[in-house]
Amino acid sequence: MAQFKVVMTDNIFPDLELEKKMLQEAGAELILADPTRDLAEQLKDADAVINVYVKMPATVIEQLDKCKLIIRNGIGVDTIDLDAASRKGIMVANIPTYCLDEVATHATALILACSRKVVYLNNKVKAGIWNVKLAIPIHAPESSVVGLMGFGRIPRAVSRKLQGLGFKVIAHDPYVSQSDAENYGVTMVDFPTLVKESDYLSIHCPLTKETRGMFDYKVFQQMKRSAYIVNTARGAVINEKDLIKALRDGLIAGAALDVLETDGIAPDHPFLEMENVIITPHAAWYSEESMVRRRTQTIEEVVRVLQGGEPTSFVNRRSIVR
Helix, strand or coil, rough: CCCEEEEEECCCCCCHHHHHHHHHHHCEEEEECCCCCCCHHCCCCCCEEEEECCCCCCHHCCCCCCCCEEEEECCCCCCHHHHHHHHHHEEECCCCCCCCCHHHHHHHHHHHHHHHHHHHHHHHCCCCCHHHHHHHHCCCCCHCCCEEEEHHHHHHHHHHHHHCCEEEEEEEECCCHHHHCCCCCCECHHHHHHHHHHHHHEEEECCCCCCCCECCHHHHHHHCCEEEEEECCHHHCCHHHHHHHHHCCCCCEEECCCCCCCCCCCCCCHHCCCCEEEEECCCCCCCCHHHHHHHHHHHHHHHHHCCCCCCCEEECCEEEEE
């Protein structure tokens, strides 16, 4: 009989054989929660919980009797009520490096697609229109400014890729000093400056109470009319209705979005009719290699905690009640 019980709230992988094998070697059993049954009841006696996309509110977390760790099988932890977990003395972790280069590359690709108007021109050619003049104006990288909202691991990788192409990069992050950014050749600015000076504004901040909906109509009014907004972080950082209105009103030139306020898009969504909007289906994290890292790093963290250690990425370390 297994010494530990690990429950996975939901699953996006083709199977869980890798996870089961790794946990079995550590004396733990993996159980996938049944979406038709009460989640709290299934998690009640778990020693650790792996969370993918299912919401874990306080009402669920408060019923966990044995849980040492809730780990998000990804980067953002907005699916987990951190305050409730901290009150229960439950460690919360994530795996922030498993797709670092993938997301940085995807963000860079979206910025380049906007800069060179690749998608727009492709669609015109396929519609039978061969006319480069439709893309006027296109500016060289060295005359363009990319602003990064957030300057953690991923945007730092983005800055290196973009500077290699000739772009000037600025960033805003209330938790990063100019001295920290100097090694990356990036100038830290306040939020109003970021908004006003960026030709391409790329979002890389977590979704929190402070950042939810922070890019609203008032912010779009302050941006250059020639600017593009790019989002590979969390969709709800942008007020989607305000972005639609800003695009219709011509406040900004366009948007490139890997994430929306909800995962998926309705067939009548206004974005689908907008030539100046590029959308990818929450794909920035994915490569065959990152898929493996996502799975193995999650289980490695679970095993570390079950064996008496602490997670490498300990999200609520400062606020946990132990």
